[in-house]
Amino acid sequence: MALTIAGTELASRLILGTGGAPSLRVLDEAIAASGTSMCTVAMRRLDPGTSGSVLDTLDRHGVRVLPNTAGCRTAREAVLTARLAREALSTDWIKLEVVADERTLLPDGPELLEAAAQLVADGFTVLPYTNDDPVLARRLQQAGCAAVMPLGSPIGSGLGIGNPHNIELIVAEARVPVILDAGIGTASDAALAMELGCAAVLLASAVTRAQDPARMAAAMAAAVHAGWLARGAGRIPKRSQAEASSPRHGMAVL
Amino acid sequence: MGTSAARNADVLVAGAGVIGLAVAWRAAQRGLSVTVADPAAGSGATNAAAGMLAPVTELAYGETPLLALNVSSARRYPSFVAELEQDSAMTVGYRTCGTLQVAWDGADLAALRDLHAFQLSLGLAAELVTGRELHRLEPGLAVGLPGGVVAAGDHQVDNRLLYAALRAAAAREGVAFAASRVTDLVVTGDRVTGARLDTGEVLGAGAVVLAAGAWSMQVGGLPPDLLPTIRPVKGQTLRLRTTGEPLLRHVLRGSVRGSPVYLVPRADGGIVVGASSEAVGFDLRPRAGAVYELLRDAQALLPAIGEAEIDEISTGLRPATPDNAPLIGRTSLPGLLLATGHYRNGLLLAPVTADTIADLLAGGADQPELAAAAPTRFAATAAAAVAAR
Numbered sequence: 308m309a310l311t312i313a314g315t316e317l318a319s320r321l322i323l324g325t326g327g328a329p330s331l332r333v334l335d336e337a338i339a340a341s342g343t344s345m346c347t348v349a350m351r352r353l354d355p356g357t358s359g360s361v362l363d364t365l366d367r368h369g370v371r372v373l374p375n376t377a378g379c380r381t382a383r384e385a386v387l388t389a390r391l392a393r394e395a396l397s398t399d400w401i402k403l404e405v406v407a408d409e410r411t412l413l414p415d416g417p418e419l420l421e422a423a424a425q426l427v428a429d430g431f432t433v434l435p436y437t438n439d440d441p442v443l444a445r446r447l448q449q450a451g452c453a454a455v456m457p458l459g460s461p462i463g464s465g466l467g468i469g470n471p472h473n474i475e476l477i478v479a480e481a482r483v484p485v486i487l488d489a490g491i492g493t494a495s496d497a498a499l500a501m502e503l504g505c506a507a508v509l510l511a512s513a514v515t516r517a518q519d520p521a522r523m524a525a526a527m528a529a530a531v532h533a534g535w536l537a538r539g540a541g542r543i544p545k546r547s548q549a550e551a552s553s554p555r556h557g558m559a560v561l
Numbered sequence: 562m563g564t565s566a567a568r569n570a571d572v573l574v575a576g577a578g579v580i581g582l583a584v585a586w587r588a589a590q591r592g593l594s595v596t597v598a599d600p601a602a603g604s605g606a607t608n609a610a611a612g613m614l615a616p617v618t619e620l621a622y623g624e625t626p627l628l629a630l631n632v633s634s635a636r637r638y639p640s641f642v643a644e645l646e647q648d649s650a651m652t653v654g655y656r657t658c659g660t661l662q663v664a665w666d667g668a669d670l671a672a673l674r675d676l677h678a679f680q681l682s683l684g685l686a687a688e689l690v691t692g693r694e695l696h697r698l699e700p701g702l703a704v705g706l707p708g709g710v711v712a713a714g715d716h717q718v719d720n721r722l723l724y725a726a727l728r729a730a731a732a733r734e735g736v737a738f739a740a741s742r743v744t745d746l747v748v749t750g751d752r753v754t755g756a757r758l759d760t761g762e763v764l765g766a767g768a769v770v771l772a773a774g775a776w777s778m779q780v781g782g783l784p785p786d787l788l789p790t791i792r793p794v795k796g797q798t799l800r801l802r803t804t805g806e807p808l809l810r811h812v813l814r815g816s817v818r819g820s821p822v823y824l825v826p827r828a829d830g831g832i833v834v835g836a837s838s839e840a841v842g843f844d845l846r847p848r849a850g851a852v853y854e855l856l857r858d859a860q861a862l863l864p865a866i867g868e869a870e871i872d873e874i875s876t877g878l879r880p881a882t883p884d885n886a887p888l889i890g891r892t893s894l895p896g897l898l899l900a901t902g903h904y905r906n907g908l909l910l911a912p913v914t915a916d917t918i919a920d921l922l923a924g925g926a927d928q929p930e931l932a933a934a935a936p937t938r939f940a941a942t943a944a945a946a947v948a949a950r
Contacts, residue, residue: 331792
């Protein structure tokens with residue numbers, strides 16, 4: 308069930324954000340329970356030189372580090388932050404975030420697209436956090452992004468997937484993995500994302516701010532797997548009337 | 562300063578923050594000769610702190626072992642303060658003012674209700690109140706706050722007055738001060754027998770207490786894996802000044818759209834607003850964005866704060882351990898004790914830390930109550946991690 312992004316296989320389809328964990332021990336336990344293969348880390352609030360940082364924890368688990376540009380408001384800022392990340396962490400993968408304002412943290416489409424184009428030209432493997440807008444998702448793919456990561460609902464809101472129809476539309480025409488990023492509140496949201504055809508789910512607060520983060524991480528891992536299985540299994544159509552599960556033909560008339 | 566350092570002492574304390582000095586004072590009270598070494602005494606987390614003594618409103622899910630320690634230290638505070646004020650002939654600004662923990666919107670209130678249920682399940686004194694009741698308690702609060710929790714037993718101390726009093730009390734008890742950094746432990750045979758200072762001087766000591774906060778891992782000669790990683794987590798606080806009628810009677814803590822802020826009103830009209838939390842290494846520069854966020858959230862809860870005068874912007878480095886609980890007690894290296902890693906709770910935990918370490922220095926046995934803070938608690942996980950590789 309491995310996920311492939313830009314030719315690289317990741318064993319798990321659950322990607323964890325590290326923000327909001329109350330302690331490194333809690334993060335450590337959550338990573339272990341999630342079985343994740345990749346974690347995303349905000350470059351703006353990180354000193355890669357400090358020992359005992361979140362990077363040491365990720366390193367101990369052998370998970371891939373996906374730096375992100377959280378907090379950037381313009382294409383220029385995001386491109387600079389991505390270059391710093393490449394320098395500091397020796398990876399050309401970048402989770403690209405360019406948000407419009409701190410109240411909604413919604414992606415700023417034009418700035419995002421501009422930053423994506425510049426970073427692709429600069430040799431980055433770009434995973435953009437985007438709106439649940441099928442047209443913007445298409446444009447990001449055309450720009451050469453290695454995945455598209457539409458939101459389910461605003462970051463940290465835990466509101467789940469606000470517009471499942473749009474996520475399906477994005478999935479239907481995607482030629483790169485679609486990763487649902489942001490808005491997951493609980494396990495059923497993650498399962499739904501996978502049932503809609505997403506290749507993976509990225510979440511942070513739903514686990515790190517849960518009362519028992521390790522337990523929620525295990526729940527998310529199970530939900531992502533369940534949703535992925537269900538998507539592949541082919542669900543039955545929804546009907547307005549009942550249909551008996553046992554056929555009535557050929558029953559003895561008593 | 563002024564007192565010259567003793568060449569040999571029963572106890573050498575590395576670090577003269579609130580923890581180091583409280584340990585020194587308590588140890589000296591028991592008749593031990595004590596030297597404290599620090600190149601910049603009292604300038605670290607001790608100085609930037611706000612002095613909240615808040616076991617109830619500091620409670621976090623998954624941190625119940627730390628809670629018992631916090632409660633134990635809060636209970637010691639009245640007698641700790643009384644004794645210290647007498648020994649130092651100074652006051653420390655201990656105010657039994659209670660704490661209000663307020664929600665900004667419905668989502669914050671939902672989170673606070675869950676936390677309140679958790680507080681009650683642990684037998685803590687905390688009362689859920691409506692927005693209207695909040696206003697009766699603190700008329701200056703923003704209108705429309707949906708509710709909160711009253712923690713009547715969460716108090717405050719003026720961290721800087723407390724520090725000055727500890728300094729005076731320790732000096733009266735004969736504690737010697739060296740304005741130097743401990744660079745290395747000196748190990749003779751299988752035990753610590755002293756430490757080297759950055760002046761090159763070696764001080765002999767029967768025991769060394771490492772109380773250097775975020776800098777604790779920078780002391781040389783520590784055996785690898787003796788300490789868990791202690792990392793610096795930068796915090797910014799603001800010191801504001803108000804005149805006339807006090808704006809606040811209680812310590813006010815809140816979550817504004819998920820972002821935590823606190824306001825601690827001093828008796829003299831000062832208000833300490835805190836605190837940012839940034840894991841950015843040994844960086845003490847104040848950041849404009851952190852000041853903005855603190856004032857934005859503080860004003861959302863207490864609109865009149867906008868009229869206050871800004872006295873000071875302080876930064877400090879909290880010493881954070883992997884599980885947010887401190888390291889208090891003996892280590893596997895004889896002669897070395899730890900009193901560090903207090904993260905957000907150094908002021909609160911000073912009494913229990915000082916009592917415990919002084920007890921151990923005087924030959925006392927390990928206390929089961931302190932198991933959550935045992936310096937050796939990470940050894941098992943460290944060994945497992947090595948084995949798993």
